[in-house]
Amino acid sequence: MNRIMKFATRTLIAACFFCALGFSPAVEAQDAASGFQANQYPEVYAPDWESLGKHGSAPEWLNDAKLGIYFHWGPYSVPAYRTEWYPRWMHMSKPKSWGAGTKEYHEKHYGPIDEFGYHHFIPMFTAEHFDPEKWADLFQSAGARFAGPVAQHHDGFSMWDSKINPNNAKAEGPQRDVTGELLAALRDRGMKTITTFHHSFTGQRQRDGQPDGERALSYYRYDKNLFTSSDDPKLRKLYGNMPEEEFNEYWLSLVQEVVDEYSPDMIWFDSWLDVIPEEYRQRMAAHHFNAGEHRGKEVALICKQEDMPDDLRVLDIEQGGMKDMPDRVWMTDITLSASGWCYVQNQKYKPLPLLVRNMIDVWSKRGVVLLNVSPRADGVIPDEQLDRLKGLGQWMEMYGEAVYGTRPHSIYGYGEAAIKDGSHGGQAATIQYSAKDVRFTRSADGKSIYVFLLGQPTPGEEITIKHLADGNNDDLAVATVSQLGADSDCEWTFDEGVLSLTAPPATDSNAIATVFKVVIQ
Structure with a gap:
């Protein structure tokens, strides 16, 4: 035997x-x-x-949480050039505009790619300022109810103490169990945890009809003269250079290892999960769900496009949102930065008002926001990001009553903003809203409606709010109207389903979004 x-x-x-x-x-x-x-x-x-469909998609705690934070951080943070896809583009001679110039930059600063491969960045990824306690405090103070790392990106480097992948943060580079340390700090603060996986794209897959030596749907360019084709037992796992069946087992084992060792409340998958055969996706989901049942935890699985059935996953839309309100909880992953996910040189950032207003639109449509942070390779989170997280936390502290634990109103809202298509479906995450745009949420008990003006109204002007009543409560009666975060009383009338308000003084309204609480009799 x-x-x-x-x-x-x-x-x-x-x-x-x-x-x-x-x-x-x-x-x-x-x-x-x-x-x-x-x-x-x-x-x-x-x-x-x-x-698996009997598990359901989103647990109630996720519907209540509304906001989470994660971060793209790894050896690609060392060159910090243009994009976290540096490991791919450094091997491409003439890529599209997205990665143009990366190979030339690499060879100028680090040498020929056949001498200095991506794996040579790993010892330079030192993370000496990584402090899981401070990071957990930061994420919580920003208003996040859950958080966690990109556990493994397309680059093949594991951010945990992996016994499967020797290319991991505990064995080399930081020599820290980034995932384990951070998730422990988050749990100490009563926060839920998430780990995200992007490595389905790492495997080098050959497709029917492709010339010999060509790989389709592969992150790394296969070249027999480069490290990407290495048969070294360690490097072949980093670069995904293994037969598809072996890679599929490897992919599954990495996810199962994180579930077994770290017990995340959510596991999240980037695009290209559909290239993993159905059998492996089913085994992955069953393992995660059964682990949750065994531990007495309500867990969730999040992914993009149509990579898993709706009745067992939460749909994620990258850098965007829904144009309408679906009948189930969904998620969007968005960046603090104007573009890109990891820290890069000369990084630009979204203004805080733009960021928060687009979040409110998501929350009004039964959505959950997963906000990305971009630490430097040394573990420092730049001041521009800290300032936005602080501002977000201050806004959430003042208006969180209208966000956490709420449910959708009969409609999400209305307004004048021009809605643009998102790059990954739905609408863009950078819509320019104003005080003429109105969004709603409702308290879980249905006794209060929260009205958001996505901008600062002109003091003293009359504001009219429609659609408080719907087909189920046309006889709705308003008991009180108050402005959250303000000491002054609201002047209001409610007649024939229209709420009329006098805009508060500038000192009492909010430059990002002003919120009114309407209590129903």
Whole structure:
């Protein structure tokens, strides 16, 4: 009997023994291809779509949370040139405008790519100023109810103490378990946790019809003269240079390792999850959901496009939002920066009012915001980002009552803003709103409606708010109207379904968004 069969037999015997005693322990099942032993939790959800669909998509706590923070941080933060896709573009001679000039920049500053590969940046990724306690405090003070790292980006580098991937933050570079340390600090503050995975694009896949040596849907350019084709046991995992079936097992094992070792409340997947065969996606989801059941946790799975069925995942729209209000919770991941996700030289940032107003639009449409931060390679979060996080936290502290734990109104709102298409679906995350644009949320008990003006109204002008009543409560009666965060009383009337207000003095309104609370009789 070989080693794997012996292990399986011992596992089965142990499981039967514990079950006979009334226990349902999580045991380990070994993956023959990688040697990784994933916990085999009691099967509440089988790895098929019908069974997994019974899990549901978003837990209520995620619907309540509204705001989370994550960060793109890794060896690509060392060159800090143009984009976090530097590892890909440094291998391309004539890429599109997105990555144009990266190879030339690399060779000028670091040397030829056949001598200085991406892996040579790893020892330079020192993260000496990384402080998980300060980061957790920062994210919480900014108003986030959940947070976590990009656990592994397309570049193939793991930000945790991985026993599967030797290219990881504990073994080299920072020599810190970034994921483990940060998630522990977040939990100490009562926050939920998220880990994100982008590595489905790392594997070098050859497709039918491609010339020999060509790879389609692959992050790294395959070239027999470059490190990307290395058969070195360590480098082939960084560059994804392995047969597809082996890579699929490797991909799954990495996700399972994080679920087993760190118990994140959410796992989130970037685009290209659909290149992973259905069987592996089902196994991944079942493992995550069963782990949650075993631990007594309500967990969530988030991904983009149509990569998983709606009844078991939360849909994410990158850098955008919904044009209308869907019937289920969704998410958008957006940046503090004007473009790009990791820290880069001469980085530009969105103005805070633009950022918050677009968040309010998301919240009014049953959405959740995942905000990206971009630390430098040394672990310092730049002042421009700190200032925006501080401003966001101050706004949330004043108006959080109208955000956290709320539910949608009968309509999300109305207004005059020109809606632009987003680059990844839906609408853009940089819509220019004004005080003429109105958004609504409702308290969970339905007794209060919150009215957001996405700008600062002119003091003394008359403001008319429509659509407070809907088809289910045409006889709605207003008891009180107050302005959140202000000491002065509101002058108002409510007649034939229209609320009329006198705009408050500038000292009592908010330059970002002014919020009124309407209590219903």
